[in-house]
Amino acid sequence: MRGGPVKSRKRHKRSRVIVMSVVGATALAVGGGALLMTDNNASAAKETPAQQAAARAGMTVKCPDVATSLSSVPQQARPAVNDELAKMDSQVADAYQRLMAQGATADQEFVRTRVLDPLTSERRQTLDRIATEIEKVSARPSGLDSLASCTVKQDETAAAGAQAAAPDTPAAAGAAPAAGGQQQTGPQRADFVDIRKVKPNVKNPRVQAKGSKGTFSSRCGRNENKHFNSDNVIVAPGVSNGAHHMHDYVGNLKTDAFASNQVLESAGTTCTNGDRSTHYWPVLRLQDGTKEFDAGAPGGGTEGNVGRILRPTSVQLSFKGNPVSKVVEMPKFLRIITGDAKAFTNGTANANASWSCTGFENRQLKDKYPLCPKGSNVVRTFTFQSCWDGKNADSANHRTHVAFARADGSCQQGFKAIPQLVQRITYKLAPNARNFAVDSFPEQLHKPVTDHGDFINVMSSKLMKQAVTCINSGRKCG
Structure with a gap:
């Protein structure tokens, strides 16, 4: 979905790259792989199937926003960095689509192995390419790798609505498909x-x-x-x-x-x-x-x-x-x-x-x-x-x-x-x-x-x- 040529630009003198600190949410990625925890960190093991389905309603993928964290990028590196940042948006969109496609059957194992782990791996590789592009004209930035890991965030309004609408029956994650088979993903x-x-x-x-x-x-x-x-x-x-x-x-x-x-x-x-x-x-x-x-x-x-x-x-x-x-x-x-x-x-x-x-x-x-x-x-x-x-x-x-x-x-x-x-x-x-x-x-x-x-x-x-x-x-x- 993403891609396309990026036009070359004239060289400019080197400038320093600052990676702004990113404050993590309550949901964290640990070690080399992502550990699934929602922002409200409900214990799925103690919930009924209906409660688990309701909790999955309105789930989405949450990642640190690399673009806003890069407060300074050398002018010469910006075309390549912008292209890599665009790829990261596609990676998140694709991961979200995998989560949505699985719907109410997306248990923690699926989310970890099919959504978060692959996404973290893709982002880590992209962040490495960003650092390499910057290093060609300036000092290599440190700390970018800390922005690789993603989590799953729950839309609490969607979960509450799903639970209230059908407290004893499974609820599908997200909204129902719109006319023509198109997937409608909000609002609530x-x-x-x-x-x-x-x-x-x-x-x-x-x-x-x-x-x-x-x-x-x-x-x-x-x-x-x-x-x-x-x-x-x-x-x-x-x-x-x-x-x-x-x-x-x-x-x-x-x-x-x-x-x-x-x-x-x-x-x-x-x-x-x-x-x-x-x-x-x-x-x-x-x-x-x-x-x-x-x-x-x-x-x-x-x-x-x-x-x-x-x-x-x-x-x-x-x-x-x-x-x-x-x-x-x-x-x-x-x-x-x-x-x-x-x-x-x-x-x-x-x-x-x-x-x-x-x-x-x-x-x-x-x-x-x-x-x-x-x-x-x-x-x-x-x-x-x-x-x-x-x-x-x-x-x-x-x-x-x-x-x-x-x-x-x-x-x-x-x-x-x-x-x-x-x-x-x-x-x-x-x-x-x-x-x-x-x-x-x-x-x-x-x-x-x-x-x-x-x-x-x-x-x-x-x-x-x-x-x-x-x-x-x-x-x-x-």
Whole structure:
């Protein structure tokens, strides 16, 4: 499913590789092979068959996220390292598919010998290749091998639902197959909450006298031209199906895994102001049994992303100011990811999903889908990092070159305030609809916390100057 050529890049001087520490969960891999323990470490020997089946409901594969642990990789090594990281995503997806295929009969021996041990072996070999690629231009990183072992994580909401639904009968792991034989792997009923029961929770810092109050907006449509693919040019450049889930695109017309900066700069755009920037996010699907165009394709139905792709009712792209200072221009080809596509297994440190309903947007949800009342639309909002290190358009883990502002709106030392991108997307669904889900990596089970947005700045220098002037002068433009 993964693979594809990675374009060569010019040599850069050597740089040091830092492997960030990874805190293990309660489920651990021990020694040369993986020891199966779920995060809640239930004792299977003391449970009835029905209880064991319920406990296996919603099981998924959990691995340390190597990509975010590599805070610095020499520029020359990045193409090869990115390719190896993409292979690791495929290895996890394949292991998860083996777990799902076995279903309720996946006992601990099967999980250990057929899922976790082979996966750990594959990851160890891949990590060794990553270290070798880095060693060609810098010091060999230490500690990568500690990231090889994986565990099985249980979706507690799925297990509770399975136990409640059939306490005395075996329950199948995961969700039932959707129409057309496609496997549906979530979400669960407990992943939804009535927005009217959520208390207002939005707090914005006060704009000070030296702050920048303006807003610059781009109108780029709602993906009427059906620009879809399951690539991710930021995280997995040069790799087909790098995301393992389908993306919606607006703005730049040439965005795919193989689009270089030069390709993006010369491409057409759906934005009415000529902005060639690219904006993308996972599609939202109505899980109604519809066989979409990607029903039998990687990134789509073969990886559990099923149902009809929903076109947004509206897409608003706006750049806002900083509460305590003026903003500076973004560098061309700046790349920013907000949120974490693997937040269900990684934890919520980088999660930044924001779900709500029109008329209730002072109530934002991070880890639940909203149940919206009649006349109200589902809203997804991605509020991007607004502080930049002043040097880099990207970083090895695609995060450390940008940062969120502090609670008062100020940037940390050494960082500069840039226009803050907000992507706001709405969808019209039936009142209190529960049959929708965001596309995700297979093992992430379509959890709302995994939602994320991506952006590459391809504004012309002239347009970027206009945007910054507008924002700093307190006007609303675009």
